[in-house]
Amino acid sequence: MINKKVLIIEDNNDIRENVVEILELAGYQVFAxxxxxxxxxxxxxxxxxxxxxxxxxxxLDGYGVLYLLNKNTETNAIPFIFLTAKxxxxxxxxxMEMGADDYLTKPFxxxxxxxxxxxxxxxxxxxxxFYSKSLDRIANLISKNDGLGELKKIISERKxxxxxxxxxxxxxxxxxxxxxxxxxxxxxxxxxxxDGRELMTGIYTNDNYLGVQxxxxxxxxSDTATALEDSLVCLIPKDxxxxxxxxxxxxxxxxxxxxxxxxREKEEQLLQLAYxxxxxxMAEALLRLQxxxxxxxxxxxxxxxxxxxxxATETVSRTLSDFKDENLIDKKGSIITILDLARLAKMKN
Amino acid sequence: MINKKVLIIEDNNDIRENVVEILELAGYQVFAxxxxxxxxxxxxxxxxxxxxxxxxxxxLDGYGVLYLLNKNTETNAIPFIFLTAKxxxxxxxxxMEMGADDYLTKPFxxxxxxxxxxxxxxxxxxxxxFYSKSLDRIANLISKNDGLGELKKIISERKxxxxxxxxxxxxxxxxxxxxxxxxxxxxxxxxxxxDGRELMTGIYTNDNYLGVQxxxxxxxxSDTATALEDSLVCLIPKDxxxxxxxxxxxxxxxxxxxxxxxxREKEEQLLQLAYxxxxxxMAEALLRLQxxxxxxxxxxxxxxxxxxxxxATETVSRTLSDFKDENLIDKKGSIITILDLARLAKMKN
DNA sequence: TAAAAAAAGTGATCAATATCATTTTTATCA
DNA sequence: TGATAAAAATGATATTGATCACTTTTTTTA
Numbered sequence: 001m002i003n004k005k006v007l008i009i010e011d012n013n014d015i016r017e018n019v020v021e022i023l024e025l026a027g028y029q030v031f032a033x034x035x036x037x038x039x040x041x042x043x044x045x046x047x048x049x050x051x052x053x054x055x056x057x058x059x060l061d062g063y064g065v066l067y068l069l070n071k072n073t074e075t076n077a078i079p080f081i082f083l084t085a086k087x088x089x090x091x092x093x094x095x096m097e098m099g100a101d102d103y104l105t106k107p108f109x110x111x112x113x114x115x116x117x118x119x120x121x122x123x124x125x126x127x128x129x130f131y132s133k134s135l136d137r138i139a140n141l142i143s144k145n146d147g148l149g150e151l152k153k154i155i156s157e158r159k160x161x162x163x164x165x166x167x168x169x170x171x172x173x174x175x176x177x178x179x180x181x182x183x184x185x186x187x188x189x190x191x192x193x194x195d196g197r198e199l200m201t202g203i204y205t206n207d208n209y210l211g212v213q214x215x216x217x218x219x220x221x222s223d224t225a226t227a228l229e230d231s232l233v234c235l236i237p238k239d240x241x242x243x244x245x246x247x248x249x250x251x252x253x254x255x256x257x258x259x260x261x262x263x264r265e266k267e268e269q270l271l272q273l274a275y276x277x278x279x280x281x282m283a284e285a286l287l288r289l290q291x292x293x294x295x296x297x298x299x300x301x302x303x304x305x306x307x308x309x310x311x312a313t314e315t316v317s318r319t320l321s322d323f324k325d326e327n328l329i330d331k332k333g334s335i336i337t338i339l340d341l342a343r344l345a346k347m348k349n
Numbered sequence: 350m351i352n353k354k355v356l357i358i359e360d361n362n363d364i365r366e367n368v369v370e371i372l373e374l375a376g377y378q379v380f381a382x383x384x385x386x387x388x389x390x391x392x393x394x395x396x397x398x399x400x401x402x403x404x405x406x407x408x409l410d411g412y413g414v415l416y417l418l419n420k421n422t423e424t425n426a427i428p429f430i431f432l433t434a435k436x437x438x439x440x441x442x443x444x445m446e447m448g449a450d451d452y453l454t455k456p457f458x459x460x461x462x463x464x465x466x467x468x469x470x471x472x473x474x475x476x477x478x479f480y481s482k483s484l485d486r487i488a489n490l491i492s493k494n495d496g497l498g499e500l501k502k503i504i505s506e507r508k509x510x511x512x513x514x515x516x517x518x519x520x521x522x523x524x525x526x527x528x529x530x531x532x533x534x535x536x537x538x539x540x541x542x543x544d545g546r547e548l549m550t551g552i553y554t555n556d557n558y559l560g561v562q563x564x565x566x567x568x569x570x571s572d573t574a575t576a577l578e579d580s581l582v583c584l585i586p587k588d589x590x591x592x593x594x595x596x597x598x599x600x601x602x603x604x605x606x607x608x609x610x611x612x613r614e615k616e617e618q619l620l621q622l623a624y625x626x627x628x629x630x631m632a633e634a635l636l637r638l639q640x641x642x643x644x645x646x647x648x649x650x651x652x653x654x655x656x657x658x659x660x661a662t663e664t665v666s667r668t669l670s671d672f673k674d675e676n677l678i679d680k681k682g683s684i685i686t687i688l689d690l691a692r693l694a695k696m697k698n
Numbered sequence: 699t700a701a702a703a704a705a706a707g708t709g710a711t712c713a714a715t716a717t718c719a720t721t722t723t724t725a726t727c728a
Numbered sequence: 729t730g731a732t733a734a735a736a737a738t739g740a741t742a743t744t745g746a747t748c749a750c751t752t753t754t755t756t757t758a
Contacts, residue, residue, distance in 0.1 A: 191616055191617075191619070191620045193620055193623070193624040193625075195624070197623075197624050199619060199620050199623045199624065201616050201619060213608075213609045213612045213613070214609075216605045216606075216609055217605065217606050217609030217610065217613075219609070219613070222612070222613045222616055223616060245598060245601070245602065246598045246602075247598070249594060249595040249596070249598060249601060252594070252598060252601035252602070252605065253594065253595075253601070255605065256565045256566065256601065256604065256605060256608065257565075257566050259562075259605065259608040259609060259612060260562045260563075260565055260566030260568070260608060261566065262612055263562045263571070263608060263611050263612055263615065264562070264566075264568070264571045266612065266615040266616065266619060267540055267550050267571055267572060267615065268540075269619055270540070270548060270550060270615060270618055270619055270622060270659075271540045271542055271548050273619060273622040273623050273659070274542070274546075274548045274622050274659030275542040275544070275546050275548065275659065276542075277714080277715095278714075278715065301735075301736095302735075302736060302737090303735085310619075310622070310623030310624065311715080311716085312715075312716055312717075313735090313736080314715090314716080314717080314718095314736090314737080314738085315714095315715060315716070316736090317735095317736055317737050317738080318715095318737080318738080320736095320737095321736095321737070321738085333723080333724055333725080333735090333736085334724085334725095334735080334736085626744080626745095627744075627745065650705075650706095651705070651706060651707090652705085660745075660746085661745075661746055661747075662705090662706080663706090663707080663708085663745090663746080663747080663748095664744095664745060664746070665706090666705095666706055666707050666708080667707080667708080667745095669706095669707095670707070670708090682705090682706085682753080682754055682755080683705080683706085683754085683755095
């Protein structure tokens with residue numbers, strides 16, 4: 001087996017050299033950088049299997065490193081571990097939402113370090129394993145004719161990428177670079193109103209494509225996609241999609257269907273927002289979740305429900321309580337179970 | 350010049366024979382049917398230039414004849430004149446909205462009959478003339494490469510069809526048979542809520558395509574398209590579109606763009622419906638109309654405005670009155686003029 | 699051009715739901 | 729596990745915009 005490559009980015013010489021020593025002893029091939037900029041360069045040129053990175057650094061701090069590596073399709077799937085002093089822990093949450101996979105609090109001992117690296121590499125392996133298994137399912141979805149075969153090939157050759165709960169996959173207004181195929185997990189797309197309230201424009205699950213509209217129309221993303229739970233995603237770059245579209249009409253057809261469906265759903269949603277009561281909109285949102293998850297039980301925050309139905313969170317709470325009293329649903333914390341699907345669907349107001 | 354062909358459908362022998370006699374004397378080639386069914390057959394087989402049709406008839410009444418001929422792409426562009434007894438005038442309005450071009454009240458004299466036919470044929474000629482002139486404009490829109498050239502050819506070979514104000518072009522739930530290219534006029538698409546209120550999902554003007562989503566996804570129309578004013582439309586049948594899609598990726602691309610745009614607009618509308626105040630939604634609707642018509646002044650009913658913004662007509666009246674007081678708009682009857690575009694666009698609530 | 703019909707506008711009232719403030723429950727972390 | 733933070737629920741209140749009933753204006757038709 002070839003030695004795994006580790007990149008350490010850390011400005012403190014003592015710590016950095018110490019880490020290099022330990023890792024080399026443990027049999028890893030180690031690259032080291034003493035600031036963020038050099039670190040990013042090393043990452044891009046050497047494609048390490050895992051990256052350790054300090055937060056407070058001159059030139060480019062750890063957040064910046066993570067941000068840059070995430071933007072790059074060649075490096076965004078590499079596991080990323082932050083090294084942090086206790087004081088910096090406050091804003092670590094944001095970092096985790098940006099896509100960091102783990103963090104180590106300084107000072108850490110040898111075993112802590114080695115365990116963290118090993119377990120993260122193992123998780124990554126499991127993930128890739130899972131991805132290649134998922135490809136069979138996807139292969140079945142994409143029927144067998146020529147053009148779609150090409151699409152399948154591209155998907156199977158791409159690396160998957162894990163997005164953590166609440167991590168943003170793309171932002172509204174970002175230049176569209178990828179179509180995202182959701183292998184496993186749940187993702188919402190939202191639009192932000194001027195006053196900061198958000199409206200959920202879509203909710204996606206296994207085998208759904210995200211960002212199709214922006215890529216195919218050559219525009220920026222028109223909404224923000226956020227993982228509702230840890231989600232495994234395959235990124236299909238625009239420049240790989242485009243030649244397929246001109247060559248294989250079947251692929252265009254496939255995407256046209258996705259878009260057309262999207263329009264139908266959005267029109268339905270429009271009608272609901274315009275004229276349905278809050279009760280009815282709540283019911284519709286619950287049914288949509290049930291359909292999406294293919295399960296009577298699901299976990300969702302009141303905030304997300306509010307964004308789905310376009311109402312206030314307090315009103316969501318009240319309406320859900322009413323529904324529970326009427327034995328339409330059951331709820332325990334953030335887990336909601338639909339008890340009477342038929343009656344929920346027939347709700348008049 | 351070849352004699353124009355006239356079809357008369359009338360169960361009363363005296364009237365029918367009299368009409369045949371007059372028309373033949375006037376130099377028309379005349380076909381006659383004594384009931385609706387035979388009339389429809391004759392129309393389909395002989396492609397008359399104009400059809401005269403009684404309303405009250407055995408077998409199939411005049412409305413049924415009009416309905417059937419409208420459904421048929423070969424006959425739906427033929428001018429259609431109703432012959433009606435005074436008593437039947439009450440429900441004639443519906444007939445006109447179904448697409449009848451004129452009506453004659455029985456009894457009518459020779460000159461009335463001949464004038465009606467002649468003026469209708471002349472109008473039809475003018476319309477076709479206008480259509481072929483419009484084709485240049487459309488040719489410029491559709492750029493020059495191969496596939497789009499094919500599309501252009503199809504459009505230029507198709508007959509145009511005139512829809513009258515308030516006439517329905519297609520209904521929500523109808524099997525999608527055509528893409529409609531709006532040559533001239535204004536069309537709205539609406540969805541009907543269970544309680545009968547309608548929400549405008551789109552508004553279309555010159556050079557816009559209608560029904561694309563249904564045709565490309567092979568589904569039924571997801572909304573109802575109605576002419577807001579007399580509108581000239583080119584019908585492009587599904588079976589002519591489909592081979593183009595598989596052959597020419599440029600055409601798929603063209604339609605993909607249309608769909609993607611549609612999604613963007615609908616998402617924007619969703620956000621507005623969800624969180625914007627009535628004032629703001631009214632402002633957005635007015636701006637949308639201004640953009641659409643490319644003119645600060647436009648004619649629109651309070652009812653349509655209500656359907657656009659998803660609010661009650663009375664509230665539309667009130668809000669417009671407020672806007673007028675604030676010198677944002679001017680209004681005279683159903684004609685609204687935007688006075689302060691910038692301030693309307695910046696409206697906060 | 700007058701009469702009739704339709705559309706638009708207005709006032710009063712009411713219901714739905716947002717908002718604010720607070721309490722209770724659930725989830726997270728050392 | 730207990731402490732702390734976050735999420736959910738609840739109560740009181742305010743506001744928006746729908747609805748109903750009616751008047752006025754505009755448009756259509758004979």
